[in-house]
Amino acid sequence: MNKKLKFIIATSLAFLGTIFPQKISQAQIQEKIIRKEEITVAVREDVFWFGSREDGKRTGYCVDIAYALAERLSATGNTLNPIRVRFVTSTVQSRWDLVTSGTVDLECGPNAILPEREEKYGVYFSTPFFISATQILAERGRQEEDINTGNGVVGAIRNTTTVGDLEKVFPEEQIEKKFLSLEQGMDALMDGEISGFSNDGTILLGAALERNLDLEKNYTLITVNQANGRPFCSGYGFILPGGKKNLSWQRYINDFLANDKKAQRIRFDWLLDGLSDNSQRLWEACSKD
Incomplete structure (x- = not known):
C-alpha cells in the first residue's frame, strides 16, 4: 500500500477516535442484547470481502467484525456467558426491513451512506468503514x-x-x-x-x-464520473435501527469502529491490506478535498 493511502487511512481513524472517545457508559448498551446474550447480525452472501460463502461457511469482513463486536459487548456488558452471534442472510432488497422490523440488531455490508436513506427507511448509519x-x-x-x-x-x-x-x-x-x-x-x-x-x-x-x-x-x-470529473463516491456503513431511543446503539457502534483494536485490525486485514490498484485509485480520488 502506498504511503499516501496509509496516511489517509491513519488520519481518518485518528479523526474518528477524537469524535467517539473510548469511554462509553454501561447505559448505552442495548439491554436486549445483554439480556438474551445474543446479537443478531444480517450479512450478505454474495459480496466478496464483505460477506460470502466458502466451503459452505460464512466468511468476510462482516462475519469477523460481528464476532469482534460480540466479544466487546460481552466484556463491557459483564454478561455471565459470552454473547453469541446469530447470522441472518440479507439482500439488497431485504436489508432495510430486516433492521426496521427488529429482526436483526444491525446489517453489515457495502451500504452507501446517504442522509435521504436514513429518512426514507427510518434507520441510522454508522460511521464509514470503507x-x-x-x-x-x-x-x-x-x-x-x-x-x-x-x-x-x-x-x-x-x-x-x-x-x-x-x-x-x-x-x-x-x-x-x-x-x-x-x-x-x-x-x-x-x-x-x-x-x-x-x-x-x-x-x-x-x-x-x-x-x-x-x-x-x-x-x-x-x-463513472460526475460532470465535474469526480467519481460518484460512497462511504460504507452498518445499517442500524433508527429513532431517538437507538441513538445510544449508534454511538456504541461508532465508538467500536473507531477505537476497538480488534475491529481496526479486521478492517485492515480484509479491506485495506494489499488494496488493489483500482481500489487505491478510487480511495484516493474520493478522499480529495
Whole structure:
C-alpha cells in the first residue's frame, strides 16, 4: 500500500477516535442484547470481502467484525456467558426491513451512506468503514467502446444508488435496472445481454475475481464520473435501527469502529491490506478535498 493511502487511512481513524472517545457508559448498551446474550447480525452472501460463502461457511469482513463486536459487548456488558452471534442472510432488497422490523440488531455490508436513506427507511448509519465509487465492468474491445461512446446498455441492481448515479450520466434507454442481485447482473454481462454491469468498484472487482475474469487482458473497470470529473463516491456503513431511543446503539457502534483494536485490525486485514490498484485509485480520488 502506498504511503499516501496509509496516511489517509491513519488520519481518518485518528479523526474518528477524537469524535467517539473510548469511554462509553454501561447505559448505552442495548439491554436486549445483554439480556438474551445474543446479537443478531444480517450479512450478505454474495459480496466478496464483505460477506460470502466458502466451503459452505460464512466468511468476510462482516462475519469477523460481528464476532469482534460480540466479544466487546460481552466484556463491557459483564454478561455471565459470552454473547453469541446469530447470522441472518440479507439482500439488497431485504436489508432495510430486516433492521426496521427488529429482526436483526444491525446489517453489515457495502451500504452507501446517504442522509435521504436514513429518512426514507427510518434507520441510522454508522460511521464509514470503507470508501468506494461507481464503476462499470465491461469486456475489453467492443463492449468497452460502446460504453465510452454512449452506445452501450449498462445494467444495475434496481433501487440502488448505482442507478441514480448512472441516470446522471446516461440516457434512460441505456440503463437496464431490472436486476435484483449481483449474480443476475453478472450473468447478463457474461451472456452479452448488456454491454456493461455497474456497481461499486470494489464489489465488481470481487465479482470478477470470483468468476476468474482476467482484468488485465479481457475485462476492464470504467469509472463513472460526475460532470465535474469526480467519481460518484460512497462511504460504507452498518445499517442500524433508527429513532431517538437507538441513538445510544449508534454511538456504541461508532465508538467500536473507531477505537476497538480488534475491529481496526479486521478492517485492515480484509479491506485495506494489499488494496488493489483500482481500489487505491478510487480511495484516493474520493478522499480529495
